[in-house]
Every structure is written in structure tokens, then in C-alpha cells.
Amino acid sequence: MTAENPQRGLVLVVEDEPSIADLVRLYLSRDGFGVHVERDGSAGLAAARRLRPVACVLDIALPGLAGTEICRRLREAGDWTPVIFLTARDDEVDRVVGLELGADDYVTKPFSPRELVARLRAVLRRAAGPPGGVAQPVVLGRVTVDPDRRSVTADGVPVQLTSTEFDLLAHLMSRPGRVFSREELLAAVWGYAAHAGTRTVDVHVAQVRAKLGAASVIRTHRGVGYAADG
Missing domain, CATH: 3.40.50.2300 (Response regulator)
Known part of the structure; x- marks a missing residue:
């Protein structure tokens, strides 16, 4: 109906x-x-x-x-x-x-x-995706994120991500080397940190890493959170 x-x-x-x-x-x-x-x-x-x-x-x-x-x-x-x-x-x-x-x-x-x-x-x-304007692609290591097309490539090969996975990767790559806590990522990507468990972030990070394979740029900083490093 x-x-x-x-x-x-x-x-x-x-x-x-x-x-x-x-x-x-x-x-x-x-x-x-x-x-x-x-x-x-x-x-x-x-x-x-x-x-x-x-x-x-x-x-x-x-x-x-x-x-x-x-x-x-x-x-x-x-x-x-x-x-x-x-x-x-x-x-x-x-x-x-x-x-x-x-x-x-x-x-x-x-x-x-x-x-x-x-x-x-x-x-x-x-x-x-973000409103207004054309955002320039971000390249880190072997990974390229194009915010305007909402596309990701690893070693030149397209990688299919969910909208949440894409925003998580794009947020990390927007500030290379900056370590984000799980709570910060929940607030920035999901927008409701108070209502979600940090396990949600861990699962999505694991999924993005698996899809990027050997080209993954996401690093774990134990006891703190995650960062994108080239």
C-alpha cells in the first residue's frame, strides 16, 4: 500500500x-x-x-x-x-x-x-553529498575520494561504498593524520552521538578497510580512535 x-x-x-x-x-x-x-x-x-x-x-x-x-x-x-x-x-x-x-x-x-x-x-x-559548489577530489596514498561524484577508487579501481561508509572515509581523509575519537566520528558522520554505540564506528571502519583492501589508508590509534594516513 x-x-x-x-x-x-x-x-x-x-x-x-x-x-x-x-x-x-x-x-x-x-x-x-x-x-x-x-x-x-x-x-x-x-x-x-x-x-x-x-x-x-x-x-x-x-x-x-x-x-x-x-x-x-x-x-x-x-x-x-x-x-x-x-x-x-x-x-x-x-x-x-x-x-x-x-x-x-x-x-x-x-x-x-x-x-x-x-x-x-x-x-x-x-x-x-555536501550542498553547493564542486568539491575537489582528495588523494591520499592509493585512495582517491571524489566528494562531488561521491566516488572512491583504490589503485584506480572503483570501490562501492554505502553512503555512510563514504562519509566516514571522506571525513577521515579530509584531515590526513588527524586522529578522530569514535565519539567525534559518530557526531560528524552519523549526527547523533548520544544515541549510538561506538561499536557502530568500528564495524563501518572494518567494512571500509575490507573494501579498500591493501590500499586502505585508515589506521587505528589504540585507546584514541582512527586516522587516515597516506
């Missing part, structure tokens, strides 16, 4: 609890988003491929396909639409697995619908 209010684009919500789905749809619609709701994982995956939403809000425990499986299949197909997991599972393992699969964020039930909308808008801002 779809709520027609597409000023900000269409958001796909896959949630099998009607009361929660209706609440999410209400708040997203109020904020100017069009909303399409599916209650089954298989139908949700088909809708993501058919509708090309600006973002997906996925429950993890779904009939048909789990939300994590929807995300995995989208990423394997080269679809990097921003994904936020909405889940009752408060186990760190579930959160880490979701982020490792390429999700941009997660919200744990019970949740504030206003916070969910704020996080979605933050993810979309990251995906859109």
Missing part, C-alpha cells in the same frame, strides 16, 4: 506489524515522503527492485525473507539504496551483522518515530 506524498521521494517500509507500519507511514508522510508498505519480506524485495525508492526501512524478523536477506540481495545486485533496519532485536550481534551487510543505520524497537524520521533524513543527506 502506498501513501502518495512524494515531495521528498518514495520510502519503502517493510514491516509485518500493522500498528508499527501505520505509525511509520504516518510520520514519514507528515515529513513529505511518499511511503509504500509491504508486510512480507519477499514482497518487500520485489517492491525495492520495482519501485526504486530513495530509501528502505526494513524490519529484520519478517515472513518470507528476513530484512537482512533483503539488504544482502540488494547489495549483491549492486543496489546501494540507503537502508535502515527497524528491529526489536537489541542484540549487538544482530546490529553488527546488519551493518556488515551494507545497512546505513538501525533503530531498535520501541522507538521514537521522530527519531526514525531524523535518522532517515540524515542518511539521505549523506547520500546526496
Whole structure:
């Protein structure tokens, strides 16, 4: 079912609890988003491929396909639409697995619908890149980040990152050698340090390093945080 209010684009919500789905749809619609709701994982995956939403809000425990499986299949197909997991599972393992699969964020039930909308808008801002002007590419070691195109290459080979992974790498590379604490990175990249655990930063750093391979420029400074060094 779809709520027609597409000023900000269409958001796909896959949630099998009607009361929660209706609440999410209400708040997203109020904020100017069009909303399409599916209650089954298989139908949700088909809708993501058919509708090309600006973002997906996925429950993890779904009939048909789990939300994590929807995300995995989208990423394997080269679809990097921003994904936020909405889940009752408060186990760190579930959160880490979701982020490792390429999700941009997660919200744990019970949740504030206003916070969910704020996080979605933050993810979309990251995906859109910085406002105004053309930012020059940044080269550090064997890695090049182009903020304007939101592209990354390592040894000249394109590297596919989620919007959050891209902003994390770009933020570190914007000040080479500067060591950022996990709390500073949460505030700068995610924008809500008070609501997120530092484990989120560690998982995203690990993902970026894995994707950059031997060309990775991210260094760990034990007891402090992370820096980008050429």
C-alpha cells in the first residue's frame, strides 16, 4: 500500500506489524515522503527492485525473507539504496551483522518515530553529498575520494561504498593524520552521538578497510580512535 506524498521521494517500509507500519507511514508522510508498505519480506524485495525508492526501512524478523536477506540481495545486485533496519532485536550481534551487510543505520524497537524520521533524513543527506559548489577530489596514498561524484577508487579501481561508509572515509581523509575519537566520528558522520554505540564506528571502519583492501589508508590509534594516513 502506498501513501502518495512524494515531495521528498518514495520510502519503502517493510514491516509485518500493522500498528508499527501505520505509525511509520504516518510520520514519514507528515515529513513529505511518499511511503509504500509491504508486510512480507519477499514482497518487500520485489517492491525495492520495482519501485526504486530513495530509501528502505526494513524490519529484520519478517515472513518470507528476513530484512537482512533483503539488504544482502540488494547489495549483491549492486543496489546501494540507503537502508535502515527497524528491529526489536537489541542484540549487538544482530546490529553488527546488519551493518556488515551494507545497512546505513538501525533503530531498535520501541522507538521514537521522530527519531526514525531524523535518522532517515540524515542518511539521505549523506547520500546526496555536501550542498553547493564542486568539491575537489582528495588523494591520499592509493585512495582517491571524489566528494562531488561521491566516488572512491583504490589503485584506480572503483570501490562501492554505502553512503555512510563514504562519509566516514571522506571525513577521515579530509584531515590526513588527524586522529578522530569514535565519539567525534559518530557526531560528524552519523549526527547523533548520544544515541549510538561506538561499536557502530568500528564495524563501518572494518567494512571500509575490507573494501579498500591493501590500499586502505585508515589506521587505528589504540585507546584514541582512527586516522587516515597516506
